[in-house]
Amino acid sequence: MTIDILQSEWDARFPGSGSRLELFFSPGRVNLIGEHTDYNGGYVFPCALSFGTYLLARKIDEPVIRMATTNFDFTADIPIVSNYQKIGEEWVNYPLGVINEFAQRGCSITGLELLYSGNIPNKSGLSSSASIELVTAVALNHFFNTGFSRIDLVKIGRAAENRFVGVNCGIMDQFAVGMGKKDHAIFLKCDTLDFELVPIKLDGFKLVIANTNKSRGLADSKYNERVAECQAAVKMLSAGNPISLLAEMNLADFLANEHFITDEVIKRRARHVISENDRTFEAVEVLKEGNLIRFGQLMNDSHDSLRDDYEVTGIELDTLVAESRKIPGVIGSRMTGAGFGGCTVSLVKDEAIDRMIQEVGKNYLEKTGLKAEFYVAEIGDGAGVIG
Numbered sequence: 001m002t003i004d005i006l007q008s009e010w011d012a013r014f015p016g017s018g019s020r021l022e023l024f025f026s027p028g029r030v031n032l033i034g035e036h037t038d039y040n041g042g043y044v045f046p047c048a049l050s051f052g053t054y055l056l057a058r059k060i061d062e063p064v065i066r067m068a069t070t071n072f073d074f075t076a077d078i079p080i081v082s083n084y085q086k087i088g089e090e091w092v093n094y095p096l097g098v099i100n101e102f103a104q105r106g107c108s109i110t111g112l113e114l115l116y117s118g119n120i121p122n123k124s125g126l127s128s129s130a131s132i133e134l135v136t137a138v139a140l141n142h143f144f145n146t147g148f149s150r151i152d153l154v155k156i157g158r159a160a161e162n163r164f165v166g167v168n169c170g171i172m173d174q175f176a177v178g179m180g181k182k183d184h185a186i187f188l189k190c191d192t193l194d195f196e197l198v199p200i201k202l203d204g205f206k207l208v209i210a211n212t213n214k215s216r217g218l219a220d221s222k223y224n225e226r227v228a229e230c231q232a233a234v235k236m237l238s239a240g241n242p243i244s245l246l247a248e249m250n251l252a253d254f255l256a257n258e259h260f261i262t263d264e265v266i267k268r269r270a271r272h273v274i275s276e277n278d279r280t281f282e283a284v285e286v287l288k289e290g291n292l293i294r295f296g297q298l299m300n301d302s303h304d305s306l307r308d309d310y311e312v313t314g315i316e317l318d319t320l321v322a323e324s325r326k327i328p329g330v331i332g333s334r335m336t337g338a339g340f341g342g343c344t345v346s347l348v349k350d351e352a353i354d355r356m357i358q359e360v361g362k363n364y365l366e367k368t369g370l371k372a373e374f375y376v377a378e379i380g381d382g383a384g385v386i387g
C-alpha cells in the first residue's frame with residue numbers, strides 16, 4: 001500500500017530523468033525492556049517492527065539533492081556541498097544529517113532524488129526518526145558503494161541525530177532498526193555493542209502496542225535534561241568509586257554508594273537507570289527459560305521506575321498502563337521509548353486482546369479525552385534494499 005502510494009506520486013514530484021528507481025525499507029522498533037539505559041552503557045532489549053519507512057530513490061546528473069515525503073508537505077532541493085546546515089525543525093533534518101555524516105567521512109555524494117513514505121505513527125516513540133535515518137544510510141551506501149558495514153551505518157544514524165538534529169540519544173533505536181531480525185529481539189550491551197538475537201516465542205501471548213496519541217511535546221529538551229542528570233550522577237558517584245557510565249554499577253553497588261549523591265532528584269534518576277539495567281538482564285534470562293509471568297512483572301517494575309524515579313511517563317502513559325493492567329490476561333504493561341507520550345507495550349494472553357482493546361480504549365478515552373490506537377506487534381527484519 002505504502003509502495004503503491006510512492007510509485008503513483010513519483011512522476012508528479014520528480015518528472016525529470018535519472019538512474020533506475022530503487023526501493024529501500026527500514027522498520028520502526030519497540031523496546032521490550034531497558035529504557036534510558038542505552039546512553040548509560042547498559043542493556044536494552046528492542047525488536048524491529050513490520051511497519052516502517054519506505055524510500056524510493058535514484059541518482060541524477062544535477063548537483064542537487066531533492067527530498068520529499070508523502071507524510072508532510074515540506075520538500076527541499078539542497079545543493080551538494082561539503083557541510084550541510086540544519087533546516088529549522090523540518091523532517092528533512094534526519095536524512096540531511098545522515099548525508100552530512102557521509103560527507104564528513106569523505107564520501108562524495110552526488111545528485112539524488114529521494115521520496116519517502118512512512119507508516120510508523122509519527123512522534124509515537126516507535127522510532128520513526130531512526131527509521132528514516134537508517135533507510136537513508138542504507139540507500140547512500142548502496143548508491144555510492146561506500147562499503148560501510150551495518151554497524152557503521154547504525155553509528156552514522158546515531159551521529160546524525162546527536163550532531164545534526166541535536167538529540168543526545170543513545171544507540172538503541174538505530175541498532176534495532178538496522179540490525180533487527182524477524183521474530184527476534186536484540187539483547188544489546190550499549191557500551192561494547194555486544195549483542196545476541198533472542199527468539200521471541202510467546203506461546204499463547206502477544207505483544208500489544210498502544211499509542212496514547214499524545215504527541216511528545218517537549219520530549220527532546222526533557223530527554224537531553226535526563227542525559228545531563230545521568231552525567232551528574234556519574235560525577236558524584238565517582239567520588240566513592242570511579243565510573244564513567246552509570247551501568248558500570250549494579251543495584252547493590254549503587255546502594256552502597258548512593259550517599260555520594262547529594263541531590264535527591266539525581267539520586268532517583270541513577271536508581272532508575274541502575275535498577276533498570278539489572279531488570280533487563282534478568283528479563284532476558286527469564287524469557288529464555290519461558291517464564292513469561294516474571295518477564296511481565298519486570299515490565300511492570302520498569303514502568304513504575306520510569307514513572308516514579310525517572311519521571312518520563314505522564315498522565316496518558318500512566319492511564320493506559322493502569323487500565324491495561326486491570327484486564328485479566330495482561331501480565332505486563334509499560335511505556336516504551338523515550339516517554340513523555342508515545343506508546344505502551346503490553347504482554348497479553350491471546351484471548352484477552354479483544355477485551356483489552358475495547359475496555360482500555362473506552363476507559364482511556366473517558367479519562368483523558370484521547371483516542372488510543374492498538375497494534376498487535378509483528379517483529380520484522382532490519383533495514384535493507386528491496387529492489
Ligand code: GLA
Pocket residue numbers: 034035036037038039169170171172173337338339
Ligand atoms: C529514545 C532514544 C533512545 C533511548 C530511548 C529510551 O528512543 O532515541 O536512544 O534512550 O529513548 O530508552
